[in-house]
Amino acid sequence: MNRLFLSIIAIFGLAGSAFAQVTSIELYKSPTCGCCKEWAKIMEEKGYTVNIHHQQDWTPIKQKHGMPPQLQSCHSAVIDGYLIEGHVPESDIARLLKERPDNIKGLAAPGMPQHSPGMARPGDKYKDFKVIAFDDQQHLSLYQQY
Amino acid sequence: MIKQGFSLAMLLISPLLLASQTAEQLYSTAGGYGCSACHGKYANGAGNVGGNIRGASFEQLQIAFEQQPTMQLLGKSLSDIQKMKLIAYLDELSNSxxxxxxxxxxxxxxxxxxxxxxxxxxxxxxxxxxxxxxxxxxxxxxxxxxxxxxxxxxxxxxxxxxxxxxxxxxxxxxxxxxxxxx
Structure with a gap:
C-alpha cells in the first residue's frame, strides 16, 4: 500500500515538474512598447516565468515559427515551442499547452485589441477580438472569440 | 469614363504616394511594430485601441506622446523630423x-x-x-x-x-x- 502511495506521489511529482518547465515564456518585444509589459505582468501573476528580450525588429522569430504576417501585433512570445503573438489571454495558452494539438504552430490576437489582456483595464471583461490559430501551412482557424 | 477617371486619379495620387514612401515606411515600422499596430494599416483605426488618426496635427501627436503611457517611450525614440514625416503622411491620407x-x-x-x-x-x-x-x-x-x-x-x-x-x-x-x- 505504501509502495502504491509512493508511486502515485512520484508520478504526480514528475508531471508537476514537467509542467513547471513549460511555464517559461520567452517574450520578444520592442523597448519602446509599454503595453507588452502589462501582458507579461498578467502572465507572471498566472504563474509563468517571463524572460523579456528587447529589440526593435523581431521578424526573424515570427518567420521562424511560420507566423502569417497579417496576424502581427506588438510582441511575440515563445512558450514550449508555440508562438504566441500579441495579447492572447492566458486561458487560451493554458488550453493550448494542455491539449497540445499537432496542427497548431501558434496563436495570435492580431493588432491591438482594446479589450484584451494588457490593454483592457484590470478586472474588465475581455471582448471584441479573436484569438486565431495558425498551422505550418499558414492556414488560419478560429481558436476563441471574445 | 470610369477608366479616364481612374487614370486621372492615379496621376494625382501616385506622385504623392511615391514622395511619401519613407513616411509610409516609418508609419509601418516605428518602434519595430509600427504605428499601424495600434492605428491600423491605413491609420483608419481598424478596430484597434488607437483609433483613426488620419489628419492628426503635430500638436495632437505631441500630446499623445506625452500623455499616453503606452506611447511615451515611442515618443522619446522619434526625432522631430520623424514626427513631422508621420504628420505629413497622416495629412496625405486625410486627403482621400x-x-x-x-x-x-x-x-x-x-x-x-x-x-x-x-x-x-x-x-x-x-x-x-x-x-x-x-x-x-x-x-x-x-x-x-x-x-x-x-x-x-x-x-x-x-x-x-x-x-x-x-x-x-x-x-x-x-x-x-x-x-x-x-
Missing amino acids: ELLEWTIDLEPESNELELTTSKPAQLVIFNALLEPVVVDLSPLGGPNSLEIAAYSSHDWQWLPTPGNYSLTVGTRRLTLVVPQNTN
Missing part, C-alpha cells in the same frame, strides 16, 4: 475620403455614400479566415483581386457620380457617388 468595407461571416448588403469630391480610398478588410476574391473593375481596378485571410487591402480612385457595386459571394457593397459633393 475613407470608405471601409468588412467582409465577414454574415452575408450583408452595405451601402456607402461619398460625401466629398476628394479622391476616395476604399479599405476592404477580409475578416474571414480564408482568402476572398473581389472584382474591383467597377472602380477601374483588377477584376479578381485576392485578399488573403484576415487581411486588408485598399483601392484608391477618383469618384465620378453614379452607383458602383462590388460583390464577394453573396456579400454586396454599393458605393453611391452623388452628383453634387463638396
Whole structure:
C-alpha cells in the first residue's frame, strides 16, 4: 500500500515538474512598447516565468515559427515551442499547452485589441477580438472569440 | 469614363504616394511594430485601441506622446523630423475620403455614400479566415483581386457620380457617388 502511495506521489511529482518547465515564456518585444509589459505582468501573476528580450525588429522569430504576417501585433512570445503573438489571454495558452494539438504552430490576437489582456483595464471583461490559430501551412482557424 | 477617371486619379495620387514612401515606411515600422499596430494599416483605426488618426496635427501627436503611457517611450525614440514625416503622411491620407468595407461571416448588403469630391480610398478588410476574391473593375481596378485571410487591402480612385457595386459571394457593397459633393 505504501509502495502504491509512493508511486502515485512520484508520478504526480514528475508531471508537476514537467509542467513547471513549460511555464517559461520567452517574450520578444520592442523597448519602446509599454503595453507588452502589462501582458507579461498578467502572465507572471498566472504563474509563468517571463524572460523579456528587447529589440526593435523581431521578424526573424515570427518567420521562424511560420507566423502569417497579417496576424502581427506588438510582441511575440515563445512558450514550449508555440508562438504566441500579441495579447492572447492566458486561458487560451493554458488550453493550448494542455491539449497540445499537432496542427497548431501558434496563436495570435492580431493588432491591438482594446479589450484584451494588457490593454483592457484590470478586472474588465475581455471582448471584441479573436484569438486565431495558425498551422505550418499558414492556414488560419478560429481558436476563441471574445 | 470610369477608366479616364481612374487614370486621372492615379496621376494625382501616385506622385504623392511615391514622395511619401519613407513616411509610409516609418508609419509601418516605428518602434519595430509600427504605428499601424495600434492605428491600423491605413491609420483608419481598424478596430484597434488607437483609433483613426488620419489628419492628426503635430500638436495632437505631441500630446499623445506625452500623455499616453503606452506611447511615451515611442515618443522619446522619434526625432522631430520623424514626427513631422508621420504628420505629413497622416495629412496625405486625410486627403482621400475613407470608405471601409468588412467582409465577414454574415452575408450583408452595405451601402456607402461619398460625401466629398476628394479622391476616395476604399479599405476592404477580409475578416474571414480564408482568402476572398473581389472584382474591383467597377472602380477601374483588377477584376479578381485576392485578399488573403484576415487581411486588408485598399483601392484608391477618383469618384465620378453614379452607383458602383462590388460583390464577394453573396456579400454586396454599393458605393453611391452623388452628383453634387463638396
